[in-house]
Amino acid sequence: MRELITTLANGQTFLANLPEVVLNIIFISLGAVVLTTVCAVLALVGVYMERKVSAHIQDRVGPMYVGGFHGWLQTAADALKLLLKEDIVPALADKKLHFFAPILVFGATLATFAVLPFGRHYVMSDMNIGILYILAISSLVVIGTILAGWASNNKWSLLGAMRSAAQVVSFEIPASLAILVIIMAVGSMNLGEIVNVQVGGIHKWLIWKFFPFNLLAFIIYFIATLAETNRAPFDLPEAESEIVAGFHTEYSGFKWAAFFLAEYANMFMVGVVGATLFLGGWSSPFGDFMNSGPFQIFWIFAKAFGLIFVQIWIRWTLPRVRVDQLMYTSWKVLTPFAFVAIIGVGFYMIL
Amino acid sequence: MSLFDVIFYLFAAFTLASAALMVVSKNIVHSAVGLLFSFFGVAGIYVLLAADFLAVVQVLVYVGGILILLLFGVMLTQRITSVDMRTGTLQLVPAILAVAGIFVILFRVIRTTSWNIVPEAEAQFIPTAEKIGYLLMTDFLIPFEIVSVLLLAALIGAAFIARKGT
Amino acid sequence: MLFNFATALVFLIFGGLFVLLNLGISRILQARNPHPVKISTYECGELPEGESWIQFNIRFYVVALVFLIFEVEIIFLFPWALVFKDLGLFAFVEMMIFVFILLVGLAYVWAKGDLDWDKPQSVPAPELSQSYEQKEVTETVDS
Numbered sequence: 001m002r003e004l005i006t007t008l009a010n011g012q013t014f015l016a017n018l019p020e021v022v023l024n025i026i027f028i029s030l031g032a033v034v035l036t037t038v039c040a041v042l043a044l045v046g047v048y049m050e051r052k053v054s055a056h057i058q059d060r061v062g063p064m065y066v067g068g069f070h071g072w073l074q075t076a077a078d079a080l081k082l083l084l085k086e087d088i089v090p091a092l093a094d095k096k097l098h099f100f101a102p103i104l105v106f107g108a109t110l111a112t113f114a115v116l117p118f119g120r121h122y123v124m125s126d127m128n129i130g131i132l133y134i135l136a137i138s139s140l141v142v143i144g145t146i147l148a149g150w151a152s153n154n155k156w157s158l159l160g161a162m163r164s165a166a167q168v169v170s171f172e173i174p175a176s177l178a179i180l181v182i183i184m185a186v187g188s189m190n191l192g193e194i195v196n197v198q199v200g201g202i203h204k205w206l207i208w209k210f211f212p213f214n215l216l217a218f219i220i221y222f223i224a225t226l227a228e229t230n231r232a233p234f235d236l237p238e239a240e241s242e243i244v245a246g247f248h249t250e251y252s253g254f255k256w257a258a259f260f261l262a263e264y265a266n267m268f269m270v271g272v273v274g275a276t277l278f279l280g281g282w283s284s285p286f287g288d289f290m291n292s293g294p295f296q297i298f299w300i301f302a303k304a305f306g307l308i309f310v311q312i313w314i315r316w317t318l319p320r321v322r323v324d325q326l327m328y329t330s331w332k333v334l335t336p337f338a339f340v341a342i343i344g345v346g347f348y349m350i351l
Numbered sequence: 352m353s354l355f356d357v358i359f360y361l362f363a364a365f366t367l368a369s370a371a372l373m374v375v376s377k378n379i380v381h382s383a384v385g386l387l388f389s390f391f392g393v394a395g396i397y398v399l400l401a402a403d404f405l406a407v408v409q410v411l412v413y414v415g416g417i418l419i420l421l422l423f424g425v426m427l428t429q430r431i432t433s434v435d436m437r438t439g440t441l442q443l444v445p446a447i448l449a450v451a452g453i454f455v456i457l458f459r460v461i462r463t464t465s466w467n468i469v470p471e472a473e474a475q476f477i478p479t480a481e482k483i484g485y486l487l488m489t490d491f492l493i494p495f496e497i498v499s500v501l502l503l504a505a506l507i508g509a510a511f512i513a514r515k516g517t
Numbered sequence: 518m519l520f521n522f523a524t525a526l527v528f529l530i531f532g533g534l535f536v537l538l539n540l541g542i543s544r545i546l547q548a549r550n551p552h553p554v555k556i557s558t559y560e561c562g563e564l565p566e567g568e569s570w571i572q573f574n575i576r577f578y579v580v581a582l583v584f585l586i587f588e589v590e591i592i593f594l595f596p597w598a599l600v601f602k603d604l605g606l607f608a609f610v611e612m613m614i615f616v617f618i619l620l621v622g623l624a625y626v627w628a629k630g631d632l633d634w635d636k637p638q639s640v641p642a643p644e645l646s647q648s649y650e651q652k653e654v655t656e657t658v659d660s
Binding site for chain 2: 127
C-alpha cells in the first residue's frame with residue numbers, strides 16, 4: 001500500500017507538495033472508507049449467499065423478487081429496512097453500554113480488515129506481526145459481546161453472551177496453535193510473506209506441506225473458527241430454541257444490523273485468513289497463469305467465499321451440539337491434536 | 352514538540368483518563384470498560400516505544416484474557432448490582448498514604464534506572480518479535496523454562512481453588 | 518511500523534464511525550413511538566421475573582482461567598516458532614520441554630474433570646410435574 005501511495009503521489013504535483021504525514025492520513029482514511037464499504041457490501045453478499053444456499057439445500061428457492069434476477073437486491077433492501085426500524089432500548093438496560101457495544105464489535109471487526117492481504121500490493125497495513133494482531137483484535141469482539149449481553153439486562157442476552165465468550169475463548173487455543181504450525185513452517189507472522197512462499201501453483205500451498213500435519217492444522221483451524229464466529233453446529237450463543245436470540249435479543253434497528261454485519265464480516269475475515277495461511281492466499285492455483293494484480297483480488301475472494309460456502313453448507317447440514325460436547329471438542333479433541341500437529345511439523349523440519 | 356510527542360501525550364492522557372474512569376465509576380462493568388480503554392492506551396504507548404510485539408501481546412493477554420476473566424468473575428458474584436460500591440470517601444487517609452508511598456518508590460525507580468536512551472534521529476522501528484525469539488532461546492533460556500513451571504503451578508493452583516469453590 | 522499501527526487504529530475508529538453515522542441516519546428516518554410495554558425487558562411475552570444479573574456457574578470462570586494460562590503459553594510459543602527454522606534441533610528440544618510441562622497441566626485439569634461441563638443427565642420420565650420444572654430452571658442457569 002505504501003508503494004501505491006508513493007506512486008500515486010508522484011503522479012500528482014499538488015499531492016507531492018503535501019507533507020508526508022498529511023498524505024498518509026489522507027490515504028489511510030481513504031482506504032478505511034473503501035474497506036468499510038467493502039466490508040458492509042461483503043456482509044450483504046454473505047447474507048444473500050446464506051439465504052440462497054440454505055434455500056437450495058432445503059429444496060426451496062429463497063428470495064426471488066427484489067431486484068429482478070434471483071432476488072439479488074433482497075439483502076440490500078433488508079439493510080435499508082433496518083435503517084427505518086425503531087431503535088428500541090429497554091427501560092432497564094444500561095443505556096451507555098447498550099449504545100457502545102455494537103460500535104465496539106463492528107469497529108474491532110473492521111480493524112482486522114486492515115492487515116488482510118487482498119493482493120501483493122493490496123494490503124493497507126503490512127504489519128510484520130499481522131496474524132497475531134488479528135488474534136488480539138478479535139478479542140475485542142468478545143468483550144463487545146459480553147458488554148452487549150450485560151447491558152441489555154435480559155436473562156437471554158446475558159446467558160447468550162456468557163456462552164459466546166466461553167466458547168470463543170475455548171476455541172481460540174486450538175485456532176492459535178493451528179496458526180502456530182504455519183508460523184513454524186514459514187518463519188514469519190507477516191501475512192504477505194506467508195502468501196509469498198505459496199506463490200507458484202496449487203502444489204505449493206502450505207496445506208500440502210508436512211503431510212498430514214498441515215492438513216490437520218487446517219481442519220483444526222476451520223472447526224475452531226466455525227466456533228469462534230458462532231456458526232452452526234456451534235451456534236449455542238444464538239440457539240433460538242433455548243435463549244431466543246442470544247446476546248442481541250434486546251437489540252433492534254441498526255444496532256442489531258451492526259452485530260449482524262460484524263458477524264458476516266467476521267466470517268469473511270476468517271475465510272481470508274484461512275485461505276491466506278493454508279490455501280495460497282491471493283496467488284493463483286495455476287502458477288503464473290492469471291496471477292496479475294486484479295486476478296489476485298479475484299482469487300482471494302474466490303477462496304474466501306469458497307470457505308464461507310463450506311461454513312454455510314455445514315450450518316444447514318449438522319444439528320447443534322450441546323454445551324458439554326462443545327467444550328469436549330475444544331479442549332479434549334482439537335487442542336491435543338493441535339499439539340500433535342506442532343510436534344509433528346517440528347520433527348519434519350528437524351529431519 | 353514533534354508530532355510524535357503529541358501522539359504520545361494523547362495516548363498517555365487517554366490511558367490516565369480511562370484509568371480514572373475505572374476508579375471513580377460506581378458500576379463495576381463500567382469500570383471494566385474503563386480498564387479496557389486503559390489497556391488499549393498502554394498498548395498504544397508500547398507501539399510508540401517501538402515494542403510492536405509487546406503491544407499486540409498487551410491487547411491479546413490483558414483484553415482478551417484478563418479482562419474476560421474479570422468480567423466472568425463479576426458475573427460469578429451474586430447480586431452484583433446491589434453491592435454498594437463506595438468510591439472516594441472510604442479510608443481516605445490510609446489510601447493517600449499508600450498511594451503516595453508507591454508513587455515515591457516508582458519515582459525513585461524511574462529516576463535511578465539508567466535508561467538506554469537513543470537519540471530521536473537514530474531511533475529505529477525494527478520488528479522485535481524475532482529478536483525476542485532469539486533471546487528466549489539463547490540468553491534467557493532458563494527463565495523461559497522456569498516460566499513453563501510457573502504456568503503449570505498457576506494452572507494447577509487455580510484449578511484447585513476453583514474446584515473448592517463449587 | 519508506526520504507519521502500520523496507525524492504519525489499524527484508524528480502521529478501528531472508522532468502523533465505530535460507520536456505525537455511528539448509520540445510527541444517526543436511522544435516528545432521522547425511523548419512527549419513534551415508545552411505549553412502556555415495548556421498552557420492557559423481553560421475556561417471551563411474560564412480565565420479567567426477578568433479576569437478570571444472575572449468578573453464573575463457576576465453570577465459566579474455570580474455563581476462562583485455563584484459557585488465560587494457555588494463552589500466555591502460546592504467546593511464548595510465537596517468538597519461538599519465528600526463529601525455529603534457523604535454530605533447529607536445539608530450539609526444538611527446548612520447546613518440547615516447555616510444551617511437555619504445559620501438557621502435564623492440561624492432563625491434570627483433564628484428569629481432575631475441570632474441563633467437563635455438566636452433562637444433561639438422562640433422568641427417567643418425571644412423575645411429578647413440579648420436580649421437572651425445578652430441573653429445567655437449574656439447567657438453564659448452569660449452561
